[in-house]
Amino acid sequence: MANGKTVLVxxxxxxxxxxTVVELLExxxxxxSIDNLVNAYADSPTEKPESLKRIEKLTGKSITSYNIDIRCKDNLDKVFKTHKIDYVIHFAALKSVGESCAKPLQYYQNNISGSCVLFEVMSENNVKKLVFSSSATVYGTPQKLPLDENHPTGQGCTNPYGKTKFFVEEIMKDLCSSDSEWSAISLRYFNPVGAxxxxxxxxxxxxxxxxxxPFIAQVAVGxxxxxxxxGSDYDTIDGTGVRDYIHVNDLAIGHVRxxxxxxxxxxxxxxxxxxxxxxxxxxxxxVEAFKKASGKDIPYEIVDRRPGDIASCYADASLALKELNWSATKDVNAMCKDTWNWQSxxxxxxxxxxxx
Incomplete structure (x- = not known):
């Protein structure tokens, strides 16, 4: 149990x-919460993000929130000096595969430099327990499927986004090797969906x-x-890319575990x-599963492959079951139903x- 411990997210x-914040509060x-609002909405730069307001309504609990960028060391340090923090869960990152291919410097600067500043401030304030939001992209083009944690990482990463996750993992490894007080868990997600x-x-x-x-959902809602x-010429069941989709609530529970x-x-x-x-x-x-869940038609067109995409990627998550007592519980029908409930x-x- 949490016993009133404090998590910086x-x-x-x-x-x-x-x-994940909902699950932590529960x-x-x-x-x-720290967020620079790049991937979040607020009525103004000084207002609490709308998602957090709704979570407070949902849970009946309050969230301390700062609209700051983790690359600003002084602002970040003030947060650590103000609060007694026990753990950090690190999500803050740019996350688009395609955009990372077009804007690699932006991704390296934000994802890697931002992480380094965070780890520095954590060390200086003696907060050394970290959960990192990583990605299956660290495995690059799969040498075998399903992917387990022993699969090589950093070899053949197909896009800068994946490389940033790989590099941050390497930094975390070096940090833990240099200081035995550090403990770091990297959670390699596959494809979060649902609501x-x-x-x-x-x-x-x-x-x-x-x-x-979200693209399917926005088509369904008009x-x-x-x-x-x-792409429709991948070596897959129907020529389109195959991914391991996981419900975001299952993912949130994984962070608490x-x-x-x-x-x-x-x-x-x-x-x-x-x-x-x-x-x-x-x-x-x-697409078919979402049509069934929403009762809406989903018009689509086949276009060229995106840079950085691979044909198939899915997980062997047996280690999480064995050591974290975690496994995914929600199926594709729940993923589509909950997404449609949110979007509608x-x-x-x-x-x-x-x-x-």
């Missing part, structure tokens, strides 16, 4: 961050969605005319865990003011 107002953790069953919080990307599920399917691991006094150093379902679904299979109640995302 970077990127706490974003998609996976906000769902497990009696105190939560401090909280209340429909109060969900995925609300800025601009054109880079991920499949915000976009059709879905672009990137990772924090539980820190209560084991024998746990030291760096350890990665895959969080996925172990099953791959193609783009067109997801919030056709304009967090700028929809009539959500109930």
């Amino acid at each position: 970077t990127g706490g107002a974003g998609y996976v961050g906000s769902h 497990q009696n953790y105190n939560v401090i 909280h069953e209340s429909g109060l919080i969900g995925e609300d990307p800025s601009g054109i969605p880079n991920n499949l599920m 915000r976009r005319a059709k879905l672009s399917v990137y 990772a924090l539980d691991k820190f209560c084991d006094n024998n746990f030291k150093g760096f350890k990665p865990y895959n969080l996925g379902t172990g099953k791959g679904l193609s783009v067109l299979q997801m 109640k919030n056709p304009n995302g967090y700028q929809t003011k009539t959500a109930n």
Whole structure:
């Protein structure tokens, strides 16, 4: 149990961050959120992000929130000096594969430099227990499937986004090797989808969605005319890319189980865990599942492959089951149903003011 411990969540107002904040509050953790609002909405730069306001309504608990960038060391240090922080969960990062290929410097500067500043401030304030939001992209083009944690990382990473996650993992390894007081868990996600069953919080990307599920949902709700399917000539069941989709609530629970691991006094150093379902679904299979869940048609067109994409990627998550007592519980029907519940109640995302 949390016993009133305090978790600093970077990127706490974003998609996976906000769902994890709900789970942390429900497990009696105190939560401090830091977010620069790149992937989150607020009425003004000084207002609490809308996702966190809704979480407070949902849980009846308060969240301390700072709208700051982790690359600003002075601002970050003030937060650590103001609060007694026990753990950090680090989500804050730019996260689009395609955009990272077009703007690599922006990704290296934000994701790697930002992480280094965070780790510096943590060290200086003697906070040395960290859960990192990583990605299956660290495995690069799979040498075998399903992917387990023994698969090589950093070899053949197909995009700068994946490289940033790999580099930060390497920094964490070096940090843990240099100082035995550090404990770091890297959670390698596959493809988060879905939303909280209340429909109060969900995925609300800025601009054109880079991920499949919010794009499908925006087509279904009428915000976009059709879905672009990137490539139909992959070596897969129907030629479209295959991914391991995981419900965001399952993912959120995985972060709390990772924090539980820190209560084991024998746990030291760096350890990665895959969080996925172990099953791959193609783009067109997801389109069909969403049509069934929403009752809406999803027009789509086949376009060229995106730079940096691979054919298939799915997890072996047995280590998380064995060591974190975690496994995915929600199937594709729940993923689509909860996404549609969120999007239909919030056709304009967090700028929809009539959500109930």
